[in-house]
Amino acid sequence: MAYHPKGHTTGAAEQRLAQPLRIAEIFQSRQGEGFLTGTESVFIRVSGCNLRCRFCDTPYASWEPEGPLLTVEEILRRVENFPARHIVLTGGEPMMFPQVVPLTRHLSDRGYHVTVETAGTVYRPVQCHLMSISPKLSNSTPDRELHPRWWKEHERRRHQPDVIRRLVREYPYQIKFVIDRPEDVDEVERYLRALAEIDRNRVLLMPQGTDQEALGEKMTWLEPICQQHGFRLCPRKHIEWYGPGRGK
Ligand SMILES: C[S@@+](CC[C@H](N)C(=O)[O-])C[C@H]1O[C@@H](n2cnc3c(N)ncnc32)[C@H](O)[C@@H]1O
Ligand SMILES: Nc1nc2[nH]cc(C(=O)O)c2c(=O)[nH]1
Numbered sequence: 001m002a003y004h005p006k007g008h009t010t011g012a013a014e015q016r017l018a019q020p021l022r023i024a025e026i027f028q029s030r031q032g033e034g035f036l037t038g039t040e041s042v043f044i045r046v047s048g049c050n051l052r053c054r055f056c057d058t059p060y061a062s063w064e065p066e067g068p069l070l071t072v073e074e075i076l077r078r079v080e081n082f083p084a085r086h087i088v089l090t091g092g093e094p095m096m097f098p099q100v101v102p103l104t105r106h107l108s109d110r111g112y113h114v115t116v117e118t119a120g121t122v123y124r125p126v127q128c129h130l131m132s133i134s135p136k137l138s139n140s141t142p143d144r145e146l147h148p149r150w151w152k153e154h155e156r157r158r159h160q161p162d163v164i165r166r167l168v169r170e171y172p173y174q175i176k177f178v179i180d181r182p183e184d185v186d187e188v189e190r191y192l193r194a195l196a197e198i199d200r201n202r203v204l205l206m207p208q209g210t211d212q213e214a215l216g217e218k219m220t221w222l223e224p225i226c227q228q229h230g231f232r233l234c235p236r237k238h239i240e241w242y243g244p245g246r247g248k
């Protein structure tokens with residue numbers, strides 16, 4: 001137990017909540033993915049992830065987490081320097097960190113619309129208006145020979161059906177699957193059969209890729225697959241608008 005200046009003690013949970021968060025970047029851009037595509041938003045990218053996707057487009061927030069440690073108060077101050085009224089809390093994996101609970105509460109109290117981008121492996125009672133879940137399929141697993149430890153941890157952690165069930169029960173949501181090969185859609189269908197509570201109208205299929213060339217090639221076969229299966233296509237518009245790279 002730690003001494004608290006107001007005269008009472010604080011427990012370990014309270015102490016963790018007061019710890020600063022590592023933040024890879026805070027920037028304003030247009031939401032490029034999902035139901036709110038096109039909406040001007042402030043992106044808060046938390047550094048650190050419990051998974052290691054082979055294709056992760058933000059390795060500076062997962063494989064090699066970067067950025068300064070900022071308190072919730074400092075994050076709120078920085079966010080208020082931007083005009084947008086929508087927030088996208090992303091990462092890395094924001095739901096790993098208990099501080100996102102007070103952060104989302106303060107943002108919502110200040111009138112922001114809050115989207116949380118998560119792989120859906122950890123539950124926390126955040127206060128958000130859209131839970132944007134991107135469950136990780138088998139195509140995300142890193143190479144077993146190159147990364148034996150992360151191969152094992154990734155496989156153990158990536159599929160948490162009880163967390164997904166709770167998130168879709170408690171929040172307005174969208175589900176974005178990353179599709180690398182046409183066969184991945186069979187895995188999506190098996191996934192949705194096993195989690196019958198997911199509404200197919202809320203499912204989007206997103207091509208795997210970090211540049212417009214790769215995304216464009218995959219969309220030639222993904223678009224007709226989406227039509228056949230009745231899923232929405234999620235083209236990752238920010239890459240078309242701004243190109244690859246950080247902070248956009
Ligand atoms: C960097 S992740 C951060 C949030 C959370 N860790 C997650 O994976 O949902 C943000 C979004 O980018 C997607 N993503 C990451 N790398 C990608 C890639 N190479 N191609 C397509 N989508 C990708 C994720 O699936 C997720 O929807
Ligand atoms: N423009 C833009 N839209 C996004 N939507 C989700 C993103 C993310 O990295 O979570 C993202 C991003 O990084 N940039």
Ligand code: SF4
Pocket residue numbers: 049050051052053055056057058061062063091092093119
């Ligand atoms: S879960 Fe998200 S942030 Fe983590 S490695 Fe996968 S895509 Fe990157």
Ligand SMILES: [Mg+2]
Pocket residue numbers: 057
């Ligand atoms: Mg992104």
